[in-house]
Amino acid sequence: MPSIFTKIISGEIPCYKIAEDPDNFAFLDINPNSKGHTLCVPKKEVDRLLDLDEDSYTKLMQFSRKVGKAIEAAIPCERVGMSVIGLEVPHVHVHLIPLHSMKNATFQYKESFSTEEFEEIAGQIQDKLK
Template sequence: MPSIFTKIINGEIPSYKIAEDDDNFAFLDINPNAAGHTLCVPKKEVDKIWDLDEESYMKLMAFSRKVAKAIEAAIPCERVGISVIGLEVPHVHVHLIPLHSMKNATFQHKESLKAEEFEAIAEKISRLLK
């Protein structure tokens, strides 16, 4: 059965898309630690990051770096943090989180955003990637 991320990639579930290339897809986390919290996922469904083949891993990291640079330019923050945990969805995903303090990195503090805010953030980050 496809993961929720595969369904997002395939357009079966709506998302606030940031970017995609032939191998990877980035979209805003709908339960963000901070405004701009983005998930980068490989299009190929693999459960654990260490199970990715080396080429796919390197492509995901390069893609994530580009997205992180755009987040950093779009969202006022101290820095953009990266986290790979993978317990909640069995599909590799890299969290890129705008950090204002360590609280943003803990996954215990969440921000509530309206649809218009998500749309504006996604558009701003996407524009900076082009």
Template sequence: MPSIFTKIINGEIPCYKIAEDHDNFAFLDINPNAKGHTLCIPKKEVDKLLDMDEEDYMKLMAFSRKVGQAIQAAIPCKRVGMSVIGLEVPHVHVHLIPLHSMQNVTFRYKESMTPEVFESTAARIREHLK
């Protein structure tokens, strides 16, 4: 059965899309630790990061770096943190989180945002990818 992320890639579930290339896809986390919290995922469904072949792993990291640079340019923050945990969805995903304090990396504190704020945040990040 396809993961929820595969369904997002296929357009079966809506998302606030940030970027896409041949191998990877990025979208805003709908339960963000901070405004601009983005997930980067490979289009090929793989459960664990270290099970990816090296070429796909490197492509995902390069893609995540570009998206992270756009987040850093678009969202005022001290830095953009990266985390790969993968316990909730069996599909590799890189969290890119704008950091203001260590609280932003704990996954205990969440930011509440309206659909309008999600869309404007996604648009600002996309603008910095160009």
């Protein structure tokens, strides 16, 4: 059965898309730790980060860096944190989280945004990728 991320990548489930390349896909987390919290996922459905082949792992990290730099340019924050946990969805995903304090990195505090706000945030990050 395809993961929720595979369904997002295929367009079966809508998302606030940030970027895409032949191997990877980035979209806003709909339950964000902070404004701009983005997930980067390989298009190939693999459960664990260290089970990715070396080429896929490298491409995902390079893609995540590019997206992270765009987030940093678009969203005022102290820095962009990166986390790979992978317990909640069996599909590798890199969390890129704009950090203002350590609470943003804990996954215990969440922010809410309207559809319009999510669209605006996605557009701001996309603009920095150009």
